[in-house]
Amino acid sequence: MLSKNRIKLIKSLHFKKFRDESNLFLVEGEKMSLELIRLKPECIEQIYGTNEFIEENKIIEKFEKITEKELSQISTLKTPNKVLIVCKKWDLKENINSRNEFYLALDEIQDPGNLGTIIRLADWFGVKNIVCSKNTADCFNPKVVQATMGSIFRINLMYQDLSKFIESKNLPVYGAFLDGESIYQKARAPKGILILGNEGNGISKEIENLVSDKITIPKFGEAESLNVSVATGILLSEFFRN
Amino acid sequence: MLSKNRIKLIKSLHFKKFRDESNLFLVEGEKMSLELIRLKPECIEQIYGTNEFIEENKIIEKFEKITEKELSQISTLKTPNKVLIVCKKWDLKENINSRNEFYLALDEIQDPGNLGTIIRLADWFGVKNIVCSKNTADCFNPKVVQATMGSIFRINLMYQDLSKFIESKNLPVYGAFLDGESIYQKARAPKGILILGNEGNGISKEIENLVSDKITIPKFGEAESLNVSVATGILLSEFFRN
Numbered sequence: 001m002l003s004k005n006r007i008k009l010i011k012s013l014h015f016k017k018f019r020d021e022s023n024l025f026l027v028e029g030e031k032m033s034l035e036l037i038r039l040k041p042e043c044i045e046q047i048y049g050t051n052e053f054i055e056e057n058k059i060i061e062k063f064e065k066i067t068e069k070e071l072s073q074i075s076t077l078k079t080p081n082k083v084l085i086v087c088k089k090w091d092l093k094e095n096i097n098s099r100n101e102f103y104l105a106l107d108e109i110q111d112p113g114n115l116g117t118i119i120r121l122a123d124w125f126g127v128k129n130i131v132c133s134k135n136t137a138d139c140f141n142p143k144v145v146q147a148t149m150g151s152i153f154r155i156n157l158m159y160q161d162l163s164k165f166i167e168s169k170n171l172p173v174y175g176a177f178l179d180g181e182s183i184y185q186k187a188r189a190p191k192g193i194l195i196l197g198n199e200g201n202g203i204s205k206e207i208e209n210l211v212s213d214k215i216t217i218p219k220f221g222e223a224e225s226l227n228v229s230v231a232t233g234i235l236l237s238e239f240f241r242n
Numbered sequence: 243m244l245s246k247n248r249i250k251l252i253k254s255l256h257f258k259k260f261r262d263e264s265n266l267f268l269v270e271g272e273k274m275s276l277e278l279i280r281l282k283p284e285c286i287e288q289i290y291g292t293n294e295f296i297e298e299n300k301i302i303e304k305f306e307k308i309t310e311k312e313l314s315q316i317s318t319l320k321t322p323n324k325v326l327i328v329c330k331k332w333d334l335k336e337n338i339n340s341r342n343e344f345y346l347a348l349d350e351i352q353d354p355g356n357l358g359t360i361i362r363l364a365d366w367f368g369v370k371n372i373v374c375s376k377n378t379a380d381c382f383n384p385k386v387v388q389a390t391m392g393s394i395f396r397i398n399l400m401y402q403d404l405s406k407f408i409e410s411k412n413l414p415v416y417g418a419f420l421d422g423e424s425i426y427q428k429a430r431a432p433k434g435i436l437i438l439g440n441e442g443n444g445i446s447k448e449i450e451n452l453v454s455d456k457i458t459i460p461k462f463g464e465a466e467s468l469n470v471s472v473a474t475g476i477l478l479s480e481f482f483r484n
Contacts, residue, residue, distance in 0.1 A: 117469050117472060120465050120468070120469065121465075121468065121472060122463070123463045123464055123465035124459075124461055124462070124463050124465040124468055125462050125463055126462035126463035127463070147469075149466065150465075150466070151464075151465050154463075154464055154465075184483045184484075217366075217479065219367075220366070220367050220368035220482055221364070221365045221366050221367055221369070221396075222365055222368075222393075223362050223363075223365035223366040223391065223392075223393050223396075224391065224392070225391070226362070226363065226366055226475070227359050227362065227363075227389075227471070229469070229472060230359060230363060230471060230472055230474075230475040231475075232472075233468070233472040233473075233475050233476050234475050234476055234479045237459065237476045237479065237480075238479075240462055241426045242426075
């Protein structure tokens with residue numbers, strides 16, 4: 001049975017302040033949890049699973065059986081799903097073993113759902129590194145973790161001063177704008193840094209000055225703009241199609 | 243000042259059952275509301291605006307001034323934004339004046355955010371008609387309306403028996419699958435019906451049997467799947483790029 005203090009500790013991890021202080025975060029749901037156990041077992045602090053989850057998956061270490069009711073007390077989900085894991089954050093840094101020729105750079109993406117979807121997209125297209133400006137959403141936010149569908153365990157994500165990062169690389173710098181060159185105009189190799197900007201304000205002036213190629217998804221209808229994760233998908237598809 | 247009964251009526255429209263019974267739904271926020279006033283003024287029942295909204299936008303008809311506090315009582319948003327409009331639903335039917343050579347067909351899309359994002363995408367690429375299976379999410383759900391960013395006022399969306407609809411058209415039928423032909427393999431004209439399936443289960447067996455071309459977004463990394471609205475964006479981009 002979960003003590004009041006334990007419940008309080010776990011619920012505090014719903015909030016960034018306490019995730020930062022404790023260096024812990026939460027992973028939830030059967031699929032995500034099994035991915036975590038497979039890919040980053042060293043990060044697991046404690047598995048809180050229902051009887052069903054523990055038996056079905058033959059969990060033999062670091063687990064505590066809890067009831068459905070207890071799970072719903074500590075979960076961030078409307079419909080909790082069998083298991084919640086308290087997990088140590090890992091170091092957020094570049095994977096220097098990858099070929100490192102293509103980076104996704106996020107300039108103040110605010111919505112957790114968008115960030116999670118972008119991480120999942122990077123994992124689909126084989127992008128190994130994502131660099132985020134320091135005021136981009138927290139990748140350990142439960143909504144981000146959930147939206148990645150497990151891709152967060154495979155992608156290298158880091159928070160850095162974007163300007164410095166871009167200047168440190170000798171690569172073409174692509175920025176997504178509403179008034180750039182059509183992405184359909186010419187083929188582009190998957191080499192460079194592709195920058196996506198904030199949902200409301202786009203790429204900041206400071207970063208815009210570092211862009212070598214402004215690119216645009218042509219519009220054939222009347223919508224004012226595209227959702228940033230959808231735009232990221234279309235752009236990645238263009239970079240990797242050849 | 244809003245009466246208790248009025249508050250109750252408006253709040254009932256947060257739920258599908260009451261939207262269906264009353265044939266009304268809610269539009270919220272400054273940008274969305276101004277689009278509604280511009281594009282479908284005949285559907286407006288009543289505008290509930292804060293003083294600021296009414297003055298700034300010179301609203302002279304069908305309005306009632308309310309306080310910020312009253313707005314937060316009736317709003318579906320965490321951060322209500324100046325105005326909420328009670329709006330009559332319009333008839334959901336095909337626009338037979340458009341050239342009608344390209345349809346987006348949604349087979350049981352469940353997530354309101356996905357449906358809204360897909361409507362916005364259709365509006366970006368100039369797709370005029372979206373046909374939804376009868377168990378697809380309600381397009382008058384406040385989360386759908388919000389995610390369309392106004393595109394719901396421009397796109398023709400209808401709920402129909404998908405099989406019958408597909409069979410009634412003499413068009414190529416494309417379906418998004420994980421094991422179809424690569425979309426990069428050959429150019430496709432924007433003519434046909436493009437089907438996207440349910441978030442968890444994909445396209446149903448019944449509809450799969452009507453598909454003439456199974457298509458796939460090739461994977462270069464390790465994610466198991468793509469978010470359905472992102473996949474729709476990448477596919478529409480491929481159909482309209484030429």
